[in-house]
Amino acid sequence: MGVLAGYKIANLQETKTNTVNVTSYPTEKGLPVTDGVQRQPKTFNISGKILGKTSSDAEKIYNALEKKQNAGTVVSYVGRTSAKNVIITNIQLTYDNTIGNGMAVSIDLQEIRIANSPYVSQKTAVKTSGKKSTSNTKKTNAVYHKVRSGETYGSIAHRYGTTIKALENLNPWPEKKIPVGANMRIK
Numbered sequence: 468m469g470v471l472a473g474y475k476i477a478n479l480q481e482t483k484t485n486t487v488n489v490t491s492y493p494t495e496k497g498l499p500v501t502d503g504v505q506r507q508p509k510t511f512n513i514s515g516k517i518l519g520k521t522s523s524d525a526e527k528i529y530n531a532l533e534k535k536q537n538a539g540t541v542v543s544y545v546g547r548t549s550a551k552n553v554i555i556t557n558i559q560l561t562y563d564n565t566i567g568n569g570m571a572v573s574i575d576l577q578e579i580r581i582a583n584s585p586y587v588s589q590k591t592a593v594k595t596s597g598k599k600s601t602s603n604t605k606k607t608n609a610v611y612h613k614v615r616s617g618e619t620y621g622s623i624a625h626r627y628g629t630t631i632k633a634l635e636n637l638n639p640w641p642e643k644k645i646p647v648g649a650n651m652r653i654k
Contacts, residue, residue, distance in 0.1 A: 469546025
């Protein structure tokens, strides 16, 4: 018995495939061969039966799985093997007289590798014209320092009693490229 996207499938067989593409070009002696190897998404095949109390119950389960397939919905599968972040790429049904309350099924799944975005949104300071604002803005206890020529994260951290790492986390500039005249956030 396995569960695909919350639906039970009586399993007869599961197949898991893990492949890589390997370069067919010669490599120079001493260079790593791994430069020519690229991992491919894992694929899974589940062969079993979709069963219900009646054949129309089994048909409803099939329709729900087909809807997830057509929408490209990322699902998970748990059985003898388990697969997270997979999509249904193929569903093959077989109706025969030996299964009165369902159908035989073969389902292909493909792993989807979800990348973490390196993008981090930065809040920008809003300049005002000096007039009091009537909006309800929160006041922060942020402390800033105007960078002078020759100053580094180390010298500023020592001056304010903080760490270099804390300053690097609060500010977008690399150590060697702190712009002179910039307002560096301290707290």
